[in-house]
Amino acid sequence: MTGRQFADLLDAHGFDFFTGVPCSLAEGLIAALERRPRGSRTPYISAAREDVALGLAAGAWLGGRLPAVIMQNSGLGTSANALVSLSLLYRLPTLLLVTWRGFEGKDAPEHIVMGEITRPLLDLMGVPHRVLARGSEEADLAWAGALALRSSQPVALLLPPRVLEADTPEPAAPATGAPQTPVPTTPPSAVPSSLPxxxxxxxxxxxxxxxxxxxxxxxxxxxxxxxxxxxxxxxxxxxxxxxxxxxxxxxxxxxxxxxxxxxxxxxxxxxxxxxxxxxxxxxxxxxxxxxxxxxxxxxxxxxxxxxxxxxxxxxxxxxxxxxxxxxxxxxxxxxxxxxxxxxxxxxxxxxxxxxxxxxxxxxxxxxxxxxxxxxxxxxxxxxx
Ligand SMILES: Cc1ncc(C[n+]2csc(CCOP(=O)(O)OP(=O)(O)O)c2C)c(N)n1
Structure with missing residues (x-):
């Protein structure tokens, strides 16, 4: 499944607030979410840190949205306190889309330990989780969304490499319906400088x-x-x-x-x-x-x-x-x-x-x- 198709699934399951810190494994998904026209749903908000994204998600849910937070598993370390003393403490439904670097012990050195402890860490914190698998993406998402709402807490889907594929370039959104605020695309149109x-x-x-x-x-x-x-x-x-x-x-x-x-x-x-x-x-x-x-x-x-x-x-x-x-x-x-x-x-x-x-x-x-x-x-x- 491509990132764009998964973004459509998130829409279909009612998620309407997206934030996080990027990982290359979620490149296609974030690109699709960044390009969403403003309207009922908020386009992807780039957060400075993963725990900050969890803070945004908390506020969004309090304000009536259904949030999803995208992060690399390295960001789980950064987020431990926000997860236990905000999302879990206040029982706030949030979908965590956590890319799994260090999957099966094969990756750059900085990802190996976090790759090994990703699932035990989620277990330790009491965050239910499941691996997003090729072919069962919709069922996995439905499980996570329903559980997050039913049990009123964060639930994680782990994204191993190559589960979400790259997209082909997306055509510009048609200018129909409600007036839209222009949303910057990736790569950005206003490059700050021409110096490589x-x-x-x-x-x-x-x-x-x-x-x-x-x-x-x-x-x-x-x-x-x-x-x-x-x-x-x-x-x-x-x-x-x-x-x-x-x-x-x-x-x-x-x-x-x-x-x-x-x-x-x-x-x-x-x-x-x-x-x-x-x-x-x-x-x-x-x-x-x-x-x-x-x-x-x-x-x-x-x-x-x-x-x-x-x-x-x-x-x-x-x-x-x-x-x-x-x-x-x-x-x-x-x-x-x-x-x-x-x-x-x-x-x-x-x-x-x-x-x-x-x-x-x-x-x-x-x-x-x-x-x-x-x-x-x-x-x-x-x-x-
Ligand atoms: C806690 C954490 N979150 C996310 C990442 C994934 N990551 C690696 S490099 C990078 C971007 C660094 O951005 P910047 O400092 O602007 O340098 P640039 O990539 O533009 O060269 C990210 C998000 C990470 N390594 N650790």
Whole structure:
């Protein structure tokens, strides 16, 4: 079944509020939901974190909607508290569509453990679940929807790889019926910049000396690795959102070094609270050696280009308001180079928003085991 066909099934079963954080296994489904005309149902709302999506779903149900939340199983970890102390505590019917990375132990390293514990974790929390299987999609959805309503609680459908297939391009919706607010499509029509991130990364890497760089997960890691692998690179392949936290810990531990983070907009939004911690946390003061570079393509590029809530928001202005000493926005290779060179010698914390296009270069997965990444990074830092 294609994502679009499954979106139609969700409609037919009364679901009319969709939110979540994307996973490439749900690419076709999210694309179909993003394109829905506004009307009685709300088009897919891109949430900054999975637990935030559960919050939205709670509000939507209180307001009379029937919500579905899409998340990768990694997001179950993020969502544990919201599931037990909101959705289950208040007994709120919600359909959880949880993609199953690490299925049968075959996937990238960051997905293996969560793949193994996905079902036990749901059992432990008391969330009924079933695998969405090819051929029984409608029956599986009917089961989950009916149980969520009857028992008034969240119910999960697990989506292993290849259960939902890619769609062929969808024709534009006919302009009939009630007036419709235009809904952005994927890939977005208003690309924020024409600078490919790969070129921006090449310029940034060229401006570096021996500064350690902590990388956000997804294609930021992979493209930077393809530009130039360095022992001073820490590739954070899991834990979406935490690259900036790792970099802050390192900056505080090693005040004599400049610490750079290559972040993504989706990653930063998942952990926006890091900005006031860096900019003026009363307990720690401002880390003047912290250089925060955010490659903002306005989408979750690594999972298929779903719109990110960074669109229309000046993350540089947010960083400035949070107390960063320097915050600028650039969208050319020369701009990236001079901003990063400047930030490396200036007193920070510094924030460089690099506005890039949604274009992605084919780039390999990081070939090192996580422990190798850890050990060579510590050696490069001279840590005992
Ligand atoms: C908790 C969690 N939710 C979802 C994902 C799936 N995921 C991997 S990378 C990524 C997008 C990262 O977005 P951004 O930082 O904007 O970088 P881009 O993909 O655009 O390069 C997502 C949603 C994940 N790894 N972890």
């Amino acid at each position: 991130r790969f070129e921006a990364l090449r310029a940034a890497v060229g401006a570096l000396g021996s500064e350690p760089v902590v990388h956000a997960n997804g294609y930021v890691c992979r493209e930077s690795f393809a530009v130039r692998d360095r022992p001073e690179n820490f590739y954070m392949i899991g834990s979406m959102g935490l690259a900036s936290s790792i970099a802050l810990g390192l900056a505080l531990a090693r005040p004599e070094r400049r610490i750079v983070v290559f972040d993504g907009d989706g990653n930063l939004l998942m952990n926006l609270g890091i900005l006031p911690m860096v900019g003026g946390g009363p307990a720690i003061g401002r880390p003047t050696n912290f250089v925060h570079v955010v490659f903002d393509n306005g989408v979750y590029g690594s999972t298929g280009g779903q719109l990110s809530p960074s669109r229309g928001v000046s993350l540089a202005a947010v960083a400035a308001a949070c107390g960063y000493a320097r915050a600028e926005s650039v969208d050319s290779t020369a701009g990236v180079e001079s901003a990063l060179r400047g930030a490396i010698i200036a007193d920070g914390p510094s924030f460089i928003l690099v506005r890039v296009s949604a274009e992605e270069r084919p780039a390999p997965r990081i070939p090192y085991a996580p422990e190798e990444i850890r050990d060579r990074f510590r050696r490069a830092l001279g840590s005992p």
